[in-house]
Amino acid sequence: MTSSSTLTAHNLARLLQATAPHAAAEGIGLDQIDGIRVEADGSHLYAIATDRYTAAIARARLLTAGEPSEPGAPFARTVHGHSIPTLRAWVDAHRGDAALNLTAEADHLVLTGPRGTLRIPAGSEEFFNWRKLVHTALADHPADGPCARWTSRLWERWQHAGREITTWHTGGTTPLLVLGADFIGLQAPHRPDPTQAQTTADALDAWKASLGPDTGQRLDLATVVPDPSPREYPTATTVPQMSENLLRQTLAVTAGLLDAPSEDAVAAYAWSAYRLLKALRQADPDLAAATVADLTDQLEDGAIGEWAWEAATDEGHDPQQWADARARPTTVASS
Template identity: 65%
Template sequence: MASSPTLNAHNLARLIRTTAPHTAADGVGLDALDGIRFDSDGTHLHAIASDRYTVAVARARLITPGEPFARTVHCPDIAALRAWVDAHHGEAALTLTTEAGRLVLDGPRGTLRIPVTDGEKFPDWRKLLHTALADVPNDAPCTRWTSRLWERWQHANHEVHTWHAGGENPLIVVGTDVIGLQAPHRLRTPTLDQADTPADALDAWKTSLGTDTGQRLDLADALPQPRRTAHTAASTVPEKTEELLRQTLNATNGLFNAPSDDPGAVAAYALSGVHAWAAYRFLKALVKADPDLAADTAADLAEQLDSGEIGEWAWDAAVEAGHDPQQWADDRDQARAEKPSTTDTAATSG
């Protein structure tokens, strides 16, 4: 009987800490990426996470080799996993096993059973990395960066353009009313074993990535697409501005062309145009007051609209604001019940 894979608590904590920021915890329709995938090949335990825009793979060599397995711990359970691991001393040996619908961790402080879905599919991260590394010429200059400096660009617009001449040249960063440089990292810790070429990286990770089959798997094809409604909401301020102006003009045009004997259609067009124009004016004011907040709001709003759950959020928001949405619903239902139907109106007229 094969032994269970075991590794130190500090290594498992590092895997979680490294990959957790890359999960699609707030993604829309990305259930397969909503968590950290733990993949053991018997030699290393890998942690993989992606939000469709980034992919991160971290690994730690097992103290005791064991039977390979792959399970995804989803975001609602990651906090509990992290707390349980952090409760152990760094050198504590933790054992990972699987049972039906569970990933089981045993350590000096007890046992943790995390619910997982057996047989759950996950993107082929090995082939994805093979493809990405194969696209880089092996003689391409290698530049080292200090990753802790990347966060300094997080307020330089949502989208920036970058250029890099390679080697010791700085990275050029250009955004809206933002321009700057980031110098490469010139010093290297002697004990830090990192790859200088794509071939070096493949060699260093060959036990994890396996042999390249020659089949391509690009990022856009490898990762699941979010569920979308028929209408995909605008996610930037310029897109939202255009959408609101277009909606205002379409609604006001529809108002004049609506059947005069259909007051409901007339009211719907009027309400749509008024709300679109009001939203446009508020957006323009927000852009003037705080462009960054406007960009953040547009991106966040797009995710909410695409999710199709705004009715639930609106209900919660109404309650939080001190209103009674249930009374609103009751008033609406009563008004509908008191309104004569088209059939009744026609019968009365006859």
């Protein structure tokens, strides 16, 4: 029996669409969860993705005996972020009812369909235990506790309620309470669908064949993978603090001091400048254009250190004190 499975193009496209928004972004030190995990167990194909803040698991039943292919042996491969657009485009090029066969190789996933074959890089490295994660989440709720049914298209209406919101829901037909900064809102659940799970016990029953037995071990979403290696970005919580940071580092560079910004810090400042310019352009395009023109003149003048020194003085700082503190030699006690 080969490590291959067959399902319709519609179902594979649905799995990718449902999980792709939850995959960790490339380049942030979380290579283990960068992309979408594709797993087959002989009866279903699963797509799993997480960014440590959300997790999504979608499944589709494989085509079985009497249809284009027998289900193959179980396999698991991770299609990393840079390959996802290619995979989705290839699947979308097929009719929804087209049968697509997935075969797992050592470091590739091979897809075969009416429009040809796609051989895409896919790793077999260890992935987080999503089954244990789901068991933990279900165990945190009463088995007979009532579920509420929501329309997901309404969730986007809360994105401007605040950067962080607090929610409460007592279950059943009571509304969801949403609290933000100087904001409070309600969302009514939809009427229960008798064909869908009504309790967590029902949900576990619907997924028991996919999840397997509960070992009792806990796995929390925030700990599915280690934290990425920390980077020492310059931080500021207020406009004056960021202004001071920028002036300090500008003077450090122009003075040729040893503690000039690191590459990470330079990247952070460049990104900060972009975000601030974008916000200024949205708020006042004319002021943004005038500021860029003025900045260009100053950069062409070449005396950035003088401009920064003058700006620091105008804002009430003591740039000489900064320079003295940076240049002060370290004292070593004599033995």
